[in-house]
C-alpha cells in the first residue's frame with residue numbers, strides 16, 4: 093500500500109456461557125484465514141486465544157453458550173450493553189443446547205442424583221438461548237458452528253455487508269453435492285428436510301441421517317416429517333428423541349418432540 | 360495485469376477497457392470442426408445426410424463407442440451404481456454400467472435390486488439428471504481482487520472438455536430440450552450453458568423398464584424417441600433382450616453420430632430388430648400406469664388458484680426443495696457475493712429453489728411466505744405458466760419429484776385431486792386477500 097494511514101480496527105470479544113468451547117475453537121480452526129482475521133481486528137477478549145483483556149465497549153461480541161444461572165442473566169445484559177453488535181454462535185447460544193434437555197425434566201432431581209452436595213449447586217430450572225434474554229443481531233447455528241460460516245459472518249461484518257447464510261434445508265446441500273437421499277433410498281430416518289443447512293450435509297454423505305445440529309430450517313414442517321418417519325417404522329418415542337438433541341429447546345423441534353413423547357400422544 | 364489462479368489474462372480488463380467489455384469470451388465461440396474443441400454458438404443443427412442407416416451391436420460395440428468418444432476428447436458420463444442408486448459418473452468401460460440392477464420406485468421410495476440379468480439398462484432413472492452437466496450446482500462467476508489500488512476482475516476459464524452423455528433416457532433428452540429453451544433459447548443466452556451443451560454428444564437409451572413413478576407417456580416424452588435429426592440425439596440405443604447377451608439397436612440422429620457409429624462395428628439392422636424394438640417399447644408403455652391429463656392441465660391450474668387442495672398439500676409439504684433440485688428442468692438459481700479478509704471478492708452462482716423462503720425475498724419481506732404459496736407457485740409454473748413463458752410444459756414426466764420427495768407428494772395425484780373438484784373454493788374466508 094502506498095499510504096500508511098492508521099485505521100482503527102474493530103474490537104472483537106468472544107464470550108462463553110454454558111457450553112463446551114467447541115464453537116469458539118472453530119475460530120482457531122480457521123488456520124489459513126486466522127492470521128488475516130486477527131490482523132484485521134483488535135481482539136479485546138478471547139480467553140481461548142489470549143490472556144490479554146481490553147476493556148469494552150466492543151464493536152462485535154460473539155457469544156457462545158446458553159443461560160443456565162442467575163449470574164449468566166446479569167452477565168449477558170452487561171455484555172449486550174457494552175457491544176454494538178452481538179452475534180450468537182452455536183446451538184447452546186441459539187436454542188439452549190443439549191443442556192436444554194433439563195427443560196423437559198426436574199433439574200432438582202438431576203442435581204440430587206449427580207452431586208454429593210446439591211446445596212452448593214445454583215442453577216436455573218431451564219437452559220435458554222441468548223435471544224431469550226437480550227437482543228441478538230445475528231444467530232449462527234450449529235453444534236458446532238461451521239467455521240466457514242463464522243468466517244463469512246466476520247468478513248461480512250468487516251466489510252459492512254449482510255452475511256450470506258442460507259436458511260434452507262440440509263436436503264438442498266445433499267442434492268447440490270450429489271449425495272443420494274438416505275431417507276428415500278435407504279429408509280434411514282433423517283432430519284435433513286426440516287434442518288437448516290450449514291454443515292455441508294456431512295452425515296448423509298457418510299450414510300447417516302441428519303441429526304439436526306443446525307436446528308429448524310426457515311419453514312420447517314416438523315409434523316409432516318414426523319408422520320412420515322412413523323410411517324417408515326420409527327416409533328413415536330424415537331421420533332420424539334430425534335427432535336430432542338442439540339436443539340431440544342428450538343421451538344419447532346421442542347413442539348414436535350412434545351407431540352410424540354409418549355406412544356399415545358401425537359398427531 | 361496477468362490473470363491469477365491460472366486464468367487467462369485476456370479476461371482481465373485491459374487498460375482503457377471497462378470490466379464489462381472484457382469478459383465476453385471473444386473468439387472462444389467460433390465454429391470449428393467436430394472434435395474436442397468444437398464451440399459452436401448454436402445448439403447442434405444437423406445438415407443434409409442420410410441418417411437412415413441403423414445398426415445392431417453387442418456390448419463390445421458399446422465399449423468401442425466409449426473408446427471412440429474418449430479418443431475424440433470427450434468426457435464420457437454414464438450410469439453407475441453408487442450408495443444405493445443409479446447416478447452419473449465418468450465411465451470408460453461397460454463393466455462400470457449397472458448390469459443386472461433394477462430400480463423400484465414409488466412416492467418417497469427408491470430401492471435397487473440386483474440379479475443375474477445381463478442387461479445394462481434395465482432400470483429407469485436415478486436422482487441425478489443431465490442438468491448438472493450443463494448447469495452445475497455451484498459455479499464461480501468471477502473473482503475480483505485489488506492490489507496497489509488496481510482492481511483486477513477475473514473470470515474462471517471454462518473446462519472446455521466436451522461431454523458425451525451415455526444413456527440418458529428419452530424423458531431426460533426432452534428435459535434438456537426444455538432447458539435449451541430456458542438457457543439458450545432467448546435473446547440473451549447463457550454462454551456457459553450454451554457452450555457446454557453445444558459441444559455435447561448425446562447417446563440416448565430408450566426405456567424398456569419404466570419405474571412406478573414414471574408418466575412419460577402422459578407427457579409425450581417416452582419411453583422411446585422418434586427418428587429424426589430434430590429430436591436432438593446423436594445416437595439412440597434400444598436394449599434388445601436375446602437368449603444370452605443383450606443386443607443394441609443403434610439409430611443415428613446426427614452427422615456426428617453417423618461418424619461414430621462406424622467405429623462401433625455393428626451389422627446393419629434387419630426388420631426383425633425393429634420389431635424387437637417395438638416390442639420393448641410397447642411393453643414399457645404398457646407398464647406405465649401413472650397418468651397426468653396434460654390436455655387441459657394448463658387451464659385447470661390457472662382456473663384453480665384458490666382450490667382447497669393447496670391447503671392440503673401445504674400441510675404435507677416440507678418445503679425442503681428436493682423436488683426442484685432433482686427435476687431435470689427446474690432452473691432457478693441465485694448469485695451471491697462473498698468477500699475475504701484479504702480483499703478478494705467472489706461471485707458464485709448456485710441452484711436454489713422456489714421452496715426457499717429467501718427465494719422470493721424483496722425489500723419488504725418474502726413474496727411467498729407460506730409453503731402453500733410456494734407449492735402452488737411450483738406446480739402452476741411447471742404445468743401452466745411455463746407454457747406462457749417458454750412455449751412448452753415444464754414437466755417431462757420423469758417422476759423424480761414423486762420418488763425423491765421425502766414425504767411422497769405426487770404431482771400427478773395433486774393435479775388429479777384438483778381436476779376431481781375443478782372450481783372448488785376453500786371454506787374459510789381469506790383474511791387480507793392474498794394467501795402469500
Ligand code: SF4
Pocket residue numbers: 682685686687688689741753754755756757758759760761770
Ligand atoms: S416436475 Fe417432476 S415429473 Fe416433471 S420433469 Fe420435474 S421431476 Fe420430472
Ligand code: SF4
Pocket residue numbers: 675676677678679680681682683714763764765766767768
Ligand atoms: S413437494 Fe416434497 S420434495 Fe418438494 S418441497 Fe415439498 S416435501 Fe420437499
